[in-house]
Amino acid sequence: MEHGAAVEGIAAIAAQLEHSALGAAMRESLFLYPLMNLLHIFGLILLVGAIGLLDLRVLGWARDLPLKLCSYYLTPIALIGLGMMLGSGFLIFSADAGPLSASTIFRVKLLVIVAALVNAGLFRLAWSRRLGHWNDNAPPVARAQAGLSLLLWFSAATAGRLIGYG
Incomplete structure (x- = not known):
């Protein structure tokens, strides 16, 4: 499929979604859109808060806390936040x-999220079984992935x- 045709196809699907009953409900309800925005922000707090703390621990912060235990407790919180963000984000969209x-900033956001999720998945695949051995120092590649995660x-x-500004 040619790039122009793909963009047109995405635009057509987006227009259908926007003009659907769901899109209308999101625009017309006095409470639904603001509620989804709040849920999206709360999901962001859970996701980035938990992942941020775990990334900081991999980078060497709070070394007295066992990394494996941090991962055990923080990962489910991050996943709950991600689920909240995906669901509320779709409704907001x-x-x-x-x-x-059609927004370049929105497309960049989606690409960055995909890169962050790929980075997280690769981190889990490569390192999840070794976390218990890193209480003093994570390998440089794992620390680089944690730093990249924070950045992404x-x-x-x-x-x-x-x-909203672009």
């Missing part, structure tokens, strides 16, 4: 899907806030 799908999630949150 449905209210204004046409213009958002902060960038995604920043892009999300910039969407």
Whole structure:
């Protein structure tokens, strides 16, 4: 499929979503859109808060806390936050899907989120069984991934806030 055709296809799907009953409900309800925004922010707090703390621990912060235990408790919180963000984000998107799908900042946000999720997945695949051995020092590659994770999630949150200005 040619790039132009793909963009047109995405625009058509976005327009259908925006003009659907869901899109209309999100735009017309006095409480639904603001509630989803609050849920999205709460999901961001859970996701980035938990992942941020875990990344900081991998980077060497709070070495008296066992890394494996930190991962055990913080990962489910991050996953709950991610689920909240995906669900609420889709609903928020449905209210204004046409213009958002054409927004460069929105597209950058999505690409950064995908990169952050890929980084997290690769980290889990490569290192999850070794976390118990790193209470003093994580390998340099793992520390680089933790630093990249912080950068990517902060960038995604920043892009999300910039969407309204772009």
